[in-house]
Amino acid sequence: MTEFTKTLCPYCGVGCGLEVSPPAQLGKPTNRDSQGNPIWRVRGDKAHPSNQGMICVKGATIAESLDKNRLHYPMLRDSLDQDFRRVSWDEAFEIITQRIQTIRFTSGPEAICMYGSGQFQTEDYYIAQKLMKGCLGTNNFDANSRLCMSSAVAGYIQSFGADGPPCCYEDLELTDCAFLIGTNAAECHPIVFNRLEKYHKKNRKVKMIVVDPRRTQTAEAADLHLCIRPGTDIDLLNGIAHLLMRWGSVDPTFIDDCTSNFPAYAEVIRHYSPEVVAHRCGISVEDLETAARYWGESQKVLSLWSMGVNQSSEGTAKVRTIINLHLMTGQIGKPGAGPFSLTGQPNAMGGREAGGLAHLLPGYRSVKNAQHREEVEDFWGLKPGQISPHPGLTAWDMIVGLENGTVELLWIAATNPAVSMPDLERTKKALLRSPFTIYQDAYYPTETAAYAHVLLPAAQWSEKTGVMTNSERIVTLCQAFRNPPGKAKPDWEIFAEVGRRLGFADKFAFADSASVYAEFVKITRDRPCEMTGISHEQLKAEGPTQWPHKENSVIGGAKRLYTDLRFHTSDGRARFAAYHSRGLAEPPDPNYPFVLTNGRLYGHWHTQTRTGRIEKIRSMYPEPFIEIHPRDASYLGISENQLVEVRSRRGQARFPAKVTKAIAPGTVFVPMHWGALWADEAEANALTHPKSCPDSGQPELKACAVQLTPVNIEFPTNNLPTASQRMLSC
Numbered sequence: 262m263t264e265f266t267k268t269l270c271p272y273c274g275v276g277c278g279l280e281v282s283p284p285a286q287l288g289k290p291t292n293r294d295s296q297g298n299p300i301w302r303v304r305g306d307k308a309h310p311s312n313q314g315m316i317c318v319k320g321a322t323i324a325e326s327l328d329k330n331r332l333h334y335p336m337l338r339d340s341l342d343q344d345f346r347r348v349s350w351d352e353a354f355e356i357i358t359q360r361i362q363t364i365r366f367t368s369g370p371e372a373i374c375m376y377g378s379g380q381f382q383t384e385d386y387y388i389a390q391k392l393m394k395g396c397l398g399t400n401n402f403d404a405n406s407r408l409c410m411s412s413a414v415a416g417y418i419q420s421f422g423a424d425g426p427p428c429c430y431e432d433l434e435l436t437d438c439a440f441l442i443g444t445n446a447a448e449c450h451p452i453v454f455n456r457l458e459k460y461h462k463k464n465r466k467v468k469m470i471v472v473d474p475r476r477t478q479t480a481e482a483a484d485l486h487l488c489i490r491p492g493t494d495i496d497l498l499n500g501i502a503h504l505l506m507r508w509g510s511v512d513p514t515f516i517d518d519c520t521s522n523f524p525a526y527a528e529v530i531r532h533y534s535p536e537v538v539a540h541r542c543g544i545s546v547e548d549l550e551t552a553a554r555y556w557g558e559s560q561k562v563l564s565l566w567s568m569g570v571n572q573s574s575e576g577t578a579k580v581r582t583i584i585n586l587h588l589m590t591g592q593i594g595k596p597g598a599g600p601f602s603l604t605g606q607p608n609a610m611g612g613r614e615a616g617g618l619a620h621l622l623p624g625y626r627s628v629k630n631a632q633h634r635e636e637v638e639d640f641w642g643l644k645p646g647q648i649s650p651h652p653g654l655t656a657w658d659m660i661v662g663l664e665n666g667t668v669e670l671l672w673i674a675a676t677n678p679a680v681s682m683p684d685l686e687r688t689k690k691a692l693l694r695s696p697f698t699i700y701q702d703a704y705y706p707t708e709t710a711a712y713a714h715v716l717l718p719a720a721q722w723s724e725k726t727g728v729m730t731n732s733e734r735i736v737t738l739c740q741a742f743r744n745p746p747g748k749a750k751p752d753w754e755i756f757a758e759v760g761r762r763l764g765f766a767d768k769f770a771f772a773d774s775a776s777v778y779a780e781f782v783k784i785t786r787d788r789p790c791e792m793t794g795i796s797h798e799q800l801k802a803e804g805p806t807q808w809p810h811k812e813n814s815v816i817g818g819a820k821r822l823y824t825d826l827r828f829h830t831s832d833g834r835a836r837f838a839a840y841h842s843r844g845l846a847e848p849p850d851p852n853y854p855f856v857l858t859n860g861r862l863y864g865h866w867h868t869q870t871r872t873g874r875i876e877k878i879r880s881m882y883p884e885p886f887i888e889i890h891p892r893d894a895s896y897l898g899i900s901e902n903q904l905v906e907v908r909s910r911r912g913q914a915r916f917p918a919k920v921t922k923a924i925a926p927g928t929v930f931v932p933m934h935w936g937a938l939w940a941d942e943a944e945a946n947a948l949t950h951p952k953s954c955p956d957s958g959q960p961e962l963k964a965c966a967v968q969l970t971p972v973n974i975e976f977p978t979n980n981l982p983t984a985s986q987r988m989l990s991c
Contacts, residue, residue, distance in 0.1 A: 274379075274732040275451075277452055278306030281723070282301065284301055300325055301723070302324070303324050322877050327743070332705035332718040335348050335717055337716075361397075371649075373672075374399075374654055376402075376671065376672070379605065379606025379607060382739060383608060387753070388753040390615055391768060395648065398648065400648075402653060403656045405606070405681060407657075407959060410571060410605055413602035420838065421829055423790075424613055425789060427600070434456060438470070438556060439468070440472075441469070443473070449568075471483035471485070472494070474488055474928045487552060493541050498585070499841075500537075501553045501586060506530060529840065562587070563601060564587065567605065569963055570583070571602070578838070587599060595821075602732070619658075623637060623785070628651070628653075631650070655953075655958040656682065657951050675752065679707075698713045700717070701717040703719045704870050706938065707938070719750065725752075726739065727753070728795075730808070734790075738801055753777055775796070778797055779797075789829050794814045847950055853909065858964055865882060868934060886931070887905050889919070890921070893927065905918050906970045914944055915941075933945045949965050
């Protein structure tokens with residue numbers, strides 16, 4: 262019988278359990294890829310509570326990328342116009358530590374930055390925080406979660422006093438009304454959506470509302486699709502609240518006993534009459550009233566959102582306005598109900614637990630809180646005042662720091678900002694100015710590698726053992742099942758070795774990742790995300806568990822938060838937020854009359870660093886495209902597959918047209934996945950702007966103003982270079 266290794270899918274925040282078996286099975290030939298590498302067999306783990314054995318095409322094909330274009334050895338060059346040369350780890354570590362020490366004692370630690378990723382395991386995140394925020398004394402660690410979920414983090418903290426989605430996936434199969442806004446879950450979180458859709462089909466009394474300017478696969482399954490104009494989310498939410506208040510469909514006892522600031526909120530929503538809201542959103546009054554009626558008549562309402570809400574200059578306001586609807590109707594702390602952010606990355610939640618954003622410390626602590634700093638300093642054995650009281654640079658602040666010369670060392674790990682950052686031409690120019698960039702990744706080449714002075718080969722999910730936390734707070738042990746290729750090392754080991762060589766050996770005396778995790782969970786004691794009852798050994802023996810999970814508590818954790826209706830605020834009450842809609846940071850105008858939005862496709866993941874190397878997925882999506890409504894296409898003289906030049910105030914890109922009624926007039930859509938390695942002039946973020954939410958620092962990647970010009974040639978779909986032709990040899 263074949264022995265399976267239990268692990269976790271390293272793609273989205275659904276957190277699907279996987280079982281992986283060796284390529285060769287008794288009596289069967291070894292399955293190999295086109296390059297002759299054996300392919301491990303992957304299937305869904307039926308025992309995992311999150312996916313119950315289901316997996317999407319990304320999870321099913323993940324093993325095909327394991328040996329494709331891997332970075333095997335440390336590489337070095339003195340300047341960006343030189344070729345890389347292979348070096349030993351010892352030489353790479355020596356150069357890195359010398360550079361860090363020089364900057365620390367000349368310019369100061371604030372000139373040092375690290376940009377990490379939700380692809381990290383929790384152990385990687387934790388050691389990076391200990392190195393940067395503890396030993397080096399700079400809070401300049403941020404992660405690509407800043408581009409993903411930081412508005413949800415800020416919204417939960419401001420409304421409830423602490424981060425953490427209060428719901429679980431079981432609620433998908435218990436709710437009376439699912440309200441999905443700013444999420445194409447069918448493509449971006451497919452297993453979550455599969456569970457919801459199956460339940461919805463079996464229970465016709467259950468309602469599903471989808472809010473999206475595109476008629477996505479998610480919207481196709483809805484009872485009501487609200488095709489609102491981009492930037493009018495708060496108008497819609499306040500309009501629903503206005504009707505619920507008018508109809509008396511509120512929970513006054515819950516409001517009085519469990520919340521604060523309701524009068525200010527009530528004053529705001531009285532300005533959002535159905536006629537005003539319908540006009541602003543571009544929907545009918547009837548549809549608005551139907552949405553409000555579905556919510557008001559349901560005993561259990563579950564809201565779900567993702568990047569369409571978070572990636573906005575008013576992202577935190579949107580999150581809190583969603584939460585307001587739950588508070589005014591008492592829809593929280595019970596099965597089938599609550600505000601549920603769908604995390605974008607596999608361990609973005611674990612990063613938040615470990616303090617993996619520039620304003621956070623481990624255990625859901627804040628760098629601005631003196632008591633929190635003292636607690637972490639004491640735990641790490643640091644002198645008082647070692648941790649800076651000032652939030653560090655966010656991801657975009659680091660780009661600005663490169664521009665103005667205040668950032669002298671940038672360490673990038675497990676992410677690809679030369680594709681994923683906004684205002685991409687400005688980002689690339691800033692990266693070219695970096696005096697010293699370390700790039701740590703499993704694959705080569707990537708777009709960001711072109712801007713690095715040092716390349717460090719990282720072990721990926723199959724080659725290191727560690728923990729990840731998914732969107733429903735389930736903690737899963739991801740077990741290694743193969744050795745890293747070449748000289749690749751786990752991220753936490755790289756960070757720890759640098760820490761030791763900088764003179765902090767006593768702070769990084771870890772034998773393995775299990776001992777790292779054992780230290781980390783201790784720092785969560787008595788915190789909202791307590792995990793003192795979790796260990797590698799326990800997870801391996803008993804399976805995944807949810808937090809909070811205290812020491813000596815029963816396996817399973819707490820499925821839902823706030824079941825006692827007490828919150829992590831000073832008075833125990835959840836806080837209403839009173840926001841008027843401000844709309845888009847960059848609305849359309851006569852010169853740039855269209856709103857460009859962007860998002861994921863079902864098969865691809867982020868910037869294709871992994872999925873672009875899998876033949877089945879590449880064949881599903883042979884090229885990028887732009888969706889445009891037939892009315893707009895007719896007006897501009899654009900036909901199907903015709904190349905369209907898209908310009909914003911920052912840059913331009915070209916895409917073949919996909920003429921479809923699935924997009925609202927005046928709005929166009931492009932997928933976000935294509936960088937310079939995978940297609941010419943098709944980078945979505947060459948167009949986007951960096952204006953961000955003032956509370957979360959999350960850029961408005963979801964909307965910018967553009968103009969369209971048809972190119973008088975049809976897109977040459979038959980002559981596209983293959984992905985392998987685009988790739989360079991390592």
